[in-house]
Amino acid sequence: MKMRWIFWVLALMLVIPTGALAEQREPSMEAGAQAFAGHMFKHGELDEQKWLEIVKKYTPNQAAEWQKILNERKELRKQLQSEEVQKALQAKHAEMKKKREADFDQLIDRLANKEITKQQFKKEWKKLHKHKRWMTKAERQKLYKLHHQTHEAMKKNDQQALSSLLPQWLEHMKKENERLAKWIQEATQK
Known part of the structure; x- marks a missing residue:
């Protein structure tokens, strides 16, 4: 009987502090930054709209090019699902x-x-x-760094940083589209 009580007390000791910390934590980012912090293409079109909103806000001169890249990506995804x-x-x-x-x-x-x-x-x-691997270790590190920098810029609402980071994201997306197109072509040619 004593052992059961010991286990219950230990369990409560572990659960209560984490619950208290969760209650005290303040939201440090606006909702848009939290959404951006995740993987932007997790939900397809929804996240594409988020990209476009961010682009129109920070680099409006590139909005047409972004729309083209996102449409191309959507078409490549349709092909992959065929x-x-x-x-x-x-x-x-x-x-x-x-x-x-x-x-x-x-x-x-x-x-x-x-x-x-x-x-x-x-x-x-x-x-x-x-x-x-489809991405080298150096490319993965570069992408991680870009993701982290973008996340930090979104938290701080740093327009200058975002206007320099978004073109880098655009280049990354272009390369990804090329990789997907090449992959589909290699798979389908006989």
Whole structure:
């Protein structure tokens, strides 16, 4: 019976301080900044409207170009959702999986025939399992930094910072559209 009480007391000790902190926390950002702080394309068109509102407010001269990029992105998403592209992507995935399995079988045979050492096997096996990422580590860090800077500028309502950051976002979105278009093209060509 004492053990139950101890567990209950410990649980309450953990729950009460976090609840109190949640009550005391003040909203430090306006609602628009909070929405922007998340991933802008999480909800598709809704977030595209948020992008356009922000662009019209801070860099109105680029609004037409942003609209073009967002429309292109919307069209690429529709293509990705189409049955033809989905089947092509599945077929390409299956083909890549078979190739990787064949390469792995060949690697095992080379080890069994003692053509390579265990260390060479491990090294080549890691190469087979290494995933090709669509964004390099440096690009991910740059995007993270851009996201963080934009978030901070939105919290401070820093128009100068936002007017310099939004063109960087536009360039990022252009590259993303190119990557998606290339990916769809590679998957669908036979």
